Amino acid sequence: MYQLVLVRHGQSTWNKENRFTGWKDVPLSERGLDEAKKAGQMLKAKGIEFDTVFTSVLRRAIITSNNILEEMDLSWLPVQRNYRLNERHYGGLQGLDKSETAAKHGEEQVLIWRRSFDTPPPAMSVDDPEHPCNDPRYAGLDARALPNAESLKCTIDRVLPYWHDAIAPALKAGKKPLVVAHGNSLRALVKYLENYSDEAIMGINIPTGMPLLYTLDENFQVVSSEYVGDPEEVAKLMAEVAAQGKAK
Numbered sequence: 001m002y003q004l005v006l007v008r009h010g011q012s013t014w015n016k017e018n019r020f021t022g023w024k025d026v027p028l029s030e031r032g033l034d035e036a037k038k039a040g041q042m043l044k045a046k047g048i049e050f051d052t053v054f055t056s057v058l059r060r061a062i063i064t065s066n067n068i069l070e071e072m073d074l075s076w077l078p079v080q081r082n083y084r085l086n087e088r089h090y091g092g093l094q095g096l097d098k099s100e101t102a103a104k105h106g107e108e109q110v111l112i113w114r115r116s117f118d119t120p121p122p123a124m125s126v127d128d129p130e131h132p133c134n135d136p137r138y139a140g141l142d143a144r145a146l147p148n149a150e151s152l153k154c155t156i157d158r159v160l161p162y163w164h165d166a167i168a169p170a171l172k173a174g175k176k177p178l179v180v181a182h183g184n185s186l187r188a189l190v191k192y193l194e195n196y197s198d199e200a201i202m203g204i205n206i207p208t209g210m211p212l213l214y215t216l217d218e219n220f221q222v223v224s225s226e227y228v229g230d231p232e233e234v235a236k237l238m239a240e241v242a243a244q245g246k247a248k
């Protein structure tokens with residue numbers, strides 16, 4: 001049996017402001033920092049152990065993992081950061097207010113952009129200073145691999161090679177990994193692990209700062225999955241994420 005823990009970063013400043021975030025490298029809000037610390041405390045209280053860590057290259061995931069590890073006296077663990085765990089790239093929507101976008105384009109359109117399986121949001125221009133090709137952290141990558149916008153399907157295509165090349169081999173080698181990533185990069189992994197249909201994954205919202213504990217069998221089939229945390233709080237945070245696309 002394998003133990004796998006997935007954590008979405010704590011609330012970011014743009015989550016708080018209800019803005020589409022994607023690859024924009026925003027910090028945690030005060031609440032988000034608190035959520036990260038609580039996640040570490042909950043994992044420690046439950047006796048969960050880690051010996052390796054995977055995060056994205058975005059600070060909201062990095063700072064969340066640092067705080068979880070700090071609370072667990074595990075700051076010394078090796079951490080691998082990879083852009084493949086980044087949030088889904090939100091293209092031309094990045095920075096826009098989700099409720100204002102719903103008021104302008106309709107809640108149904110925003111739901112399609114946020115949760116459909118294969119409809120990408122409008123693309124970001126390569127001339128945009130915010131485009132990843134202008135960001136030094138992606139300088140080592142083939143520019144053609146850098147997205148202008150991603151659907152969940154595109155995100156799965158980006159995330160899964162990292163699962164197969166790094167996370168699954170770590171599990172097979174007997175490691176207990178902590179994976180700290182993002183709402184949609186984790187939905188990509190959860191869809192794969194749980195074998196959710198393209199329709200079923202539309203209804204899945206991952207709460208901030210709530211560890212999701214999987215037990216997998218030797219073929220990586222899910223034996224059990226549970227959020228470590230108060231179920232009422234988990235449900236409240238999931239509903240909060242779902243409601244972000246409503247017009248006010």
Ligand SMILES: O=C(O)[C@@H](CO)OP(=O)(O)O
Binds near residue numbers: 183
């Ligand atoms: O804005 C984003 O990048 C994501 C996660 O915060 O939002 P959503 O839940 O709307 O896909």
